Amino acid sequence: MVDLVNLVQTLTTPHPLDRYLELIRPMLTTRVMRAEIIHVRRSVLGSVTLTLRPTWQWTGHNPGQYVQIGVVIDGVRHTRCYSPVNAASRRDRHIQLTVKAHPEGLVSQYLYRNALPGMVVDLAPATGVFQLPEPRPDRILLVSGGSGITPVLSMLRTLAEEGYPGEVTFLHYAKSPEVQPHRPELAQIERTHKNFRVESRYTSYGSGYFDYDELERVAPWFADAQTFVCGPPGLMDAVRKIFEAEQLADRLHTEEFTLSVAPVEVGEAFGTVSFAASGVRAENDGAVLLEQAEAAGLTPEYGCRMGICFSCTAVRRTGCTRNVRTGETDSDPDQPIQLCINAPVGDVEIDI
Template identity: 55%
Template sequence: MAHKLARLVETIVEQVATPYPVDRYLELVDPMITWRDARAKIVDVRRQTDRSVTLTLRPTRQWKGHEAGQYVEVSVVVDGVRHRRFFSPAGAAAHTDSLELTITAHAGGFVSRHLRENARPGMVLGLGAPAGDFTLPAVRPERTVLVSGGSGITPVLSMLRTLIAEGHTEPITFVHYARTPDDVPYRAELDALDRTLAHVDVQFHYTRTDDAEHFAPSHLDGLADADGAQVFLCGPASLMSAVREYADERGLSDRLFSEAFTIDTAPVLDPNQPITGDVTYTDAEVTTPNDGRTLLEQAEAAGLNPEYGCRMGICFSCTKVRKSGCTRNILTGELDSEPDQHIQICVNAPVGDVEIEV
């Protein structure tokens, strides 16, 4: 009854506040006073590596915490435009009073570079609800193997911290791949855990040093195939592919759980079906030759700036109407030519001539 009454009051207030939601008015007073939207204020900023920034956030009451391994939509206003991206919290699960994000600035990452260069205490970010199925099972594994590369460290670090916070004493192996030792955020913490907790084993492999080590089967032999072991994997496409191949060859695929931070958007080249046609962006009145890449990448190459979030088909913020033509979903390979359909331009590539409302 109380919940229904609160919802009724909320509806009445929003109707009175028309044409804008209540939170649009409240943020003029204080961005951290919200009726419905979740937000978070940056209270601490650390730059642990040359390419990353670690933010400690104090969220508003709407934040209910996350499960280890999940991701959350983060929005930031840059030059009057709100941009949305997805990042995985690095802290242990169940915390509702604080949130920790470590964001790696990539060459083409507009939001990640902005936060790396400009994040400061007092800045307020928008928060979405946590989502994603890359999580620890309710019954914790007898042996946990956490494998990450680059910025994929955050969700598996959240898993490690969660298990430790719960007092989990079964074996945990943390295997991380980075360019150099200086590129590992949380390196000091992980070294300390490796030294002080008998059941935690931390292994680093560096891919751009004199004795560079890329993934090799020996890195997981005796770990992933141990009785009761479950493997959680997050990292760049090359690492993900190598570990999946390893698991397939050893019959361990049912024990491997993974989350990708990036996807391979390179055109699939078939000599029997060459790339042809033009892409017409109807709103911009621009037409360019189809080069086989996703509609989002081709639009950006044409000088357009369509809205997007994750670039992985998760968030749906890049959804546009395909007026005509055929597209291929690069995740599933499915072809679709139904006119006037909403599609995600980050994971759809044109096949022949395509008209898209961009």
Template identity: 50%
Template sequence: MTALLPRRARRLASLAEALLTPHGMDRYLELIDPMLVRREIRGLVTAVRHQTGDTVTLTIRPSRAWRGFGAGQYVRVTVEIDGVRRTRCYSPSCSQHTRDGLLELTIKADPQGLVSRYLHEQAGVGTVLGLSRPDGGFTLPTRRPHRIVLISGGSGITPVLSMLRTLVDEGHAGEIVFLQYSNTGDDVLYREELAELVARHPGLRVVHAYTHAKTGAELHGFFSAKQLTKVAPWYRDAETFVCGPKPLMDSVRELFEADELSERLHTEEFTPPALTFDTASAEGQVRFARSGHEFANSGKPLLEQAEDAGLKPEHGCRMGICFSCTQVKTSGCVRNAKTGELSEEENVEIQLCISVPVGDVEINA
């Protein structure tokens, strides 16, 4: 019967039901309007556009709990899909000095990505998203360098474009080279916006490189020392920021290591760092309570152990950033593989991808 009521009536019915049960104020405000919540950060999609066939650009108005971000940082975006909350990390592409307070996210739809495909196909004006506080150390130094090289590949453009927009808004007086790699001309993101920034900044040079096309761009083929020297012959005296696919990141990193310039290179990683685990001395049992699976501790992170046992826990980055794999540890001790810290308390949330059991452990999953 409730499902047949008009939407407004259903909302009022939910509010009346909630009033009979003690909740925090945000619970009541959420029933009236999700954007009214005071403690959690929400974002209302106000515009949607598709720059390329496999990307979506969302303009988002954050709720009043939002306090801004630093160019290059990322936010965790939460959506509800089939009744389950899913979280992924995305970097805003707008300037940190946006006057209208709006955020802009550009997301590439991964054929295997649940959240990215959902946002690409389903997000529309009026969609409400969950947002986190900004995080990440891939940021411009407080004292802006005079010479800067920004290198990006594909959707990795978002954090470095945010840096560029921020620098232009600040009236940066130095030299900037923005080198953007795309497969072909059809895959170029923010072409018009980059041209507008060139018009605003006399010291900015934007260079497009196509990796899978032999014509149409200033550069063709994959990143090389020759290409970088051609567009930024002074790169050894600059600070360089790069974000993109692993092959691009590796190529840039190898060049800077060879030139003994690693301290001048700043990167945003898309792949998990290599972690080592002591599997030889592992002991105890791991139990996933709700699924009823129990197995001997192998010494690997809980996410890998669960997958080895045939389970399919929700996960995202596999490197302790996106919090998609967070579950409640009801008992036992785990070690954070990144920090070495131990978690011995009961009924606490842990990240399966970086949590290694120390003896017997039970997970409420």
């Protein structure tokens, strides 16, 4: 079959076979993976839940992983990362995504407003190290906030479908019940699984703060558990501080969907950025390399813009860059770096 596809690809040069097939039917592909939106639900203010039917190349996901979705907006293809919320063992192979429409989110706003059944999007294989381990631990604590609910909800649903016998606590933080997605599903899981505990906290009600006392209330056994956390920086920092103080950092697993930037030191923004492959040079303004490249008129590939998906990786030929998430600097020559989370420190040559 592979040899036949390669032969047809050769015969259809200069365009790949998929370029011709998509003119007939976008989901009819030989190599490129896509997905068709078959159901759209806008039951929660500010969020949309999409059910996708992927092409034959889809091999599934592990609970907690993410996928890249690509959409064309005003003639330009944009990709973003979203975590499936469905259990990993879904028999129909469909993927369910819940997308929160962030105020500055181009793709999330587009999907929230325009997604309809029949729309076809690009799809990349599931990836990411934030996932449930094998074998399953005896106790599991899941903590999420805002749109960070998506990967841990997939974990919870997977454990429920597996008939997981251990103790599970799911603690979620949201502004209000009206904006918390999947509340009926969470209530149903807790009703049907007596070893599962589901807790919600709402910041608008004054109950949106994570501390040691809260941790003791919802999971007094947390020191013996494996804990998985995804949410905004404030929540992530609060959880990390407690686990580090209790010397339990090795039992904490985290995923961040927002970019927490280390402060820029005075005097760091100097020198020139040279985009070697394009012959373009620009004065360093202190922004990350992806933003500086775009400001110089270049269009490097990117996905999440948060250091998650590695779509914007390019080789730094010379110079020093600072990781804006950690504050660490690196100046080893000819190293691949992520453009979206690295800013130049002085003169830098990057191969784009």
